[in-house]
Amino acid sequence: MALGRTLAVALVGLSAHVVEVEAHLAASLPAFTLVGLPDAALAEARDRVRAAVSSSGLAWPNRRITVNLSPATLPKSGSGFDLAVAVATLAGAGIVDPARVRDVVHLGELGLDGRLRPVRGVLPAVAAAVAAGHHRVLVPDANLAEASLVPGADVTGAASLAAVAARYGADVEVPDLPAVTTGAVDPHVVAEPRDLADVLGQDEARHCLEVAAAGGHHLLMVGPPGTGKTMLAARLPGLLPDLDEQGSVEVTSVHSVAGTFDAGRGLVRRPPFEDPHHTATPASVVGGGSGVPRPGAASRAHRGVLFLDEAPEFATSVLQTLRQPLEHGEVVLHRAAGSARYPARFQLVLAANPCPCGRAVGKGLDCTCRSEQRRRYFSRLSGPLLDRVDLQVELHPARAAAQPGDPTTVVAARVAAARGAQAARLHGTPWRTNAEVPGGWLRERLGADRRVVADLDRAVERGTLSLRGVDRVLRVAWTLADLDGRPAPDRSDVGRALLLRTRGHGA
Structure with missing residues (x-):
């Protein structure tokens, strides 16, 4: 019996959780089981990992392999666990040094040829790992620039599983594989100025x-x-x-x-x-x-x-x-x-x-x-x-x-x-x-003079303005005062804000 451990990160929305990936290798009929609430994409990792290990020139352990993603009650999704599953398995088989991979966070998807492919959510994942005290992170080369944006992270990039295994002491030849890019497009960058x-x-x-x-x-x-x-x-x-x-x-x-x-x-x-x-x-x-x-x-x-x-x-x-x-x-x-x-x-x-x-x-x-x-x-x-x-x-x-x-x-x-x-x-x-800003906070700073909001009181009485609408008109009135450089809105600001809200009708 052998046991290999390493770390990964599970994203649920923007909330990230550090996950311990454990690979247990038992002397029994060869099999590969993945547990810990994986989704369909993650459950398919066993096939990607097996193919990637073989394509990288590494020996696949012919044992009964059980990989657990802990905490087991946390739902996990995506292909970003591939690298961690592969490293934990190789550590359990003694192909890589188990002590060197134990405290490193591994993120990345594996191709069938052993290449490391980029994954989504690397920035919040690395930030969560650093916040949890795990500063050493290994990611695909295509995600290296993004992961390096996190302060305090000791980030390393790799192009293939063979390169990762060689880094941890495996006797393997590192192939020269073509780089994989993210292909991401930044949609908020305007190609030409809009004046x-x-x-x-x-x-x-x-x-x-x-x-x-x-x-x-x-x-x-x-x-x-x-x-x-x-x-x-x-x-x-x-x-x-x-x-x-x-x-x-x-x-x-x-x-x-x-x-x-x-x-x-x-x-x-x-x-x-x-x-x-x-x-x-x-x-x-x-x-x-x-x-x-x-x-x-x-x-x-x-x-x-x-x-x-x-x-x-x-x-x-x-x-x-x-x-x-x-x-x-x-x-x-x-x-x-x-x-x-x-x-x-x-x-x-x-x-x-x-x-x-x-x-x-x-x-x-x-x-x-x-x-x-x-x-x-x-x-x-x-x-x-x-x-x-x-x-x-x-x-x-x-x-x-x-x-x-x-x-x-x-x-x-x-x-x-x-x-x-x-x-x-x-x-x-x-x-x-x-x-x-809540309306109550703004009203407190208007003082006790009801003449400032007299137009709003009449609009509410006529039914042309709701109480939520009153708060929103006050917010606009404060903005009008800020644009004019005054410390607080007056009755004219409130009236102008009411006109801007109602398109001039029912004010």
Whole structure:
């Protein structure tokens, strides 16, 4: 009887757990058993490991091999355990030095030819290993740059199982195999600059975009085709400040798990931008999949922008699933194999036509839609969803002589100054922007003068504003004051915020 041990990491959402991989080799009929709640991809590791060991020129032990992934009650998924299973088996057979592999974390998928292939989620996995006191980590060469981003990690890369075995004392020739790349594409990197000055006219919409960027507010734009809704939404990330260190690690970890992270660019420093097509399913937007669910567009947009163009064309199920992340800033996905939590504190930007034909401008003389068609079309954006949107603006066709407004750099500077005022006011609290602050906290700082919120009281009495809406109007009012450089909002700020929320109706 022989026993080999090494370490791996199991990811459940963004939560990572260090797993001890034990390989028990008994003198009995040859067999290979993998236990410890593996999913289908992990259960197939026994075939990949056996083939990779043989292809690497190493002797496969003809014994009864039992591999246990401990803790056995924790669900485990994916092919990232392949390398650890192979190393533990070789250590149990005495082919590699058992003492040298015991405290090393091994991450990587094995090809049938023995090559090491990259896996998802290396950044949060290595960070969890270091936090648990295991600083020595071995990963595929393609994941080396990503793993090296974790402070305190002693990371080593390898191209093949033979190279790993030789490192631990095995007498094996290391083949010269072609490198395996991640193939990841960084979706939040814009290929060409998008300047706000490209949008001609639309002064009110540009102002709403600036307010949204300054306070982290959600935005709805309604207007006929060609008025610049998509252009404005695409330029919102350029107005947002760079991510801080914590936000950068969070965003990078999400994209690492999703498989969309390019480690060659380092940590993600700019707010991401996600714009799923209106045919997207709920699983693709909020996350899902078989086994342990993967992050969707809402989580990939964490600390950035989630843009839904032609929002009424999205399935109702997609729009309704956004209510939880809008309220709590995270997505909780429950499946039979386990649940996963992903951060999803994004800015939601919705764009919609005023009617199905899109020509209901002014008096709508060119519109061919019946009144019930218009109501049915826009009612797809439910009241509970719109109640969570802070800013609403109507766009009209720009005049031919419209002049360009301030460029992105100028507006971004004003946004940065407003964010700085919020940071000073919210220092020592768990909130970063006005959009995250509870209404009670903001009302306490307005003082006892009810005249400041008199317009809100009347709107609530008329039924045009909910109590949740009152809090959201106050958040926008504080953002308007921050943009103007004032320490607190006055009654005019509250009135302007109410108009921005109601598109000028019912205020």
